Amino acid sequence: ETVFLSGATGYIAQHILGQLLETKKYKIVGSVRSQEKADALKTNFQNNEDLSFVFVDDIAKEDAFDAAFQKHGAEFDYILHTASPFTFEIKDNKKDLIIPAINGTKSIVQATVKYAPNVKKFVVTSSYAAVASPSADYIKSNTLNEETWNDQPLEEAVKDPIASYYYSKTAAERAVWDLHKSLNAKFKVTSINPVFVFGPQQFDSSVTKKLNTSCEFINGIVHSQLDDPVSNDIKGAFVDVRDVAKAQVAAIADDKLAGHRLILSAGRFSLQSLADIINKKYPQLKGKIARGVPGSDKEAIDSLATLDNHVTKELLGFEFIGLTESVMDTVNQILKVDASQ
Numbered sequence: 625e626t627v628f629l630s631g632a633t634g635y636i637a638q639h640i641l642g643q644l645l646e647t648k649k650y651k652i653v654g655s656v657r658s659q660e661k662a663d664a665l666k667t668n669f670q671n672n673e674d675l676s677f678v679f680v681d682d683i684a685k686e687d688a689f690d691a692a693f694q695k696h697g698a699e700f701d702y703i704l705h706t707a708s709p710f711t712f713e714i715k716d717n718k719k720d721l722i723i724p725a726i727n728g729t730k731s732i733v734q735a736t737v738k739y740a741p742n743v744k745k746f747v748v749t750s751s752y753a754a755v756a757s758p759s760a761d762y763i764k765s766n767t768l769n770e771e772t773w774n775d776q777p778l779e780e781a782v783k784d785p786i787a788s789y790y791y792s793k794t795a796a797e798r799a800v801w802d803l804h805k806s807l808n809a810k811f812k813v814t815s816i817n818p819v820f821v822f823g824p825q826q827f828d829s830s831v832t833k834k835l836n837t838s839c840e841f842i843n844g845i846v847h848s849q850l851d852d853p854v855s856n857d858i859k860g861a862f863v864d865v866r867d868v869a870k871a872q873v874a875a876i877a878d879d880k881l882a883g884h885r886l887i888l889s890a891g892r893f894s895l896q897s898l899a900d901i902i903n904k905k906y907p908q909l910k911g912k913i914a915r916g917v918p919g920s921d922k923e924a925i926d927s928l929a930t931l932d933n934h935v936t937k938e939l940l941g942f943e944f945i946g947l948t949e950s951v952m953d954t955v956n957q958i959l960k961v962d963a964s965q
């Protein structure tokens with residue numbers, strides 16, 4: 625069976641590739657934006673014959689996936705859609721975040737319906753951002769679960785890059801469910817809604833000076849100065865990237881996950897929680913990196929909404945990796961690469 629994976633170069637996507645290849649059950653066609661990136665991935669995966677690539681250069685285009693699907697769609701049994709901008713280094717919130725997320729998602733659903741008649745399941749990587757707006761997660765009396773939606777309107781969200789990213793993920797996930805219905809699609813849909821994703825890069829070669837947006841929280845502390853502040857305003861929930869990939873593979877294989885939104889969260893954290901773990905576990909860094917106010921994360925975390933993802937946990941049936949392990953595996957890899965340079 626063949627899986628199409630959009631955004632194959634991404635942090636999460638590379639773990640999905642790794643886990644899918646490990647099963648030896650699937651052929652994977654990944655979409656990439658350049659030959660250079662495809663070549664690097666191919667080399668990292670040791671020219672595995674089950675892995676091939678197609679070009680989808682800019683998902684902001686309305687027919688972004690048409691050409692690739694016209695050519696290869698008939699081969700696909702499953703679609704994993706992960707490509708979406710997750711960066712705040714942007715000029716225009718609407719053009720750089722919202723439009724590519726929505727257009728890319730609409731295009732891949734439409735191309736699946738039109739050109740990929742054998743697809744049984746469509747798995748979209750949405751986000752906890754589609755469950756709760758930034759402010760909704762900060763209201764202690766709120767309870768957020770698999771049925772909750774971020775309801776912040778575009779006019780408000782577009783003023784701020786973070787809220788725009790949240791809006792982009794919400795509108796994109798809505799497009800999947802809406803188009804699935806209106807186009808009378810035969811395949812089943814599962815939405816994967818991770819909170820902040822931590823954990824090592826699939827390959828050491830991806831450990832660059834700046835990491836992907838979520839892992840940069842950890843990288844930033846590892847490379848901080850003693851006097852740098854540690855903000856308790858950066859807070860939320862975390863899940864390990866290996867568990868995100870595991871849930872994606874499960875969404876393909878396990879029929880009971882069809883039709884669900886899965887909130888992947890292993891627990892709460894604030895930036896201070898990360899600083900505390902790193903200071904405690906790495907004596908060689910202690911005294912050199914930001915310290916903040918140790919233990920002050922408890923209060924920050926306590927101010928957040930109740931995140932109730934027990935339905936997801938029951939459906940998936942595996943334990944999520946905890947914060948200390950996830951952070952340490954991330955830091956170990958950063959330090960290893962730093963030492964080799």
Ligand code: NDP
Nearest residue numbers: 631633634635636657682683706707708709751820821838
């Ligand atoms: P990355 O930035 O590592 O991956 C993003 C992927 O999307 C890359 O393959 C990137 O291609 C591709 N992409 C971005 N913009 C475009 C575009 N305009 N045209 C074509 N391709 C594009 O991020 P993550 O792996 O962290 O994120 C993957 C998915 O998971 C996203 O949908 C994100 O919203 C979601 N997510 C991530 C969370 C996290 O904490 N990391 C939490 C919740 C959801 P290229 O490599 O060429 O830039």
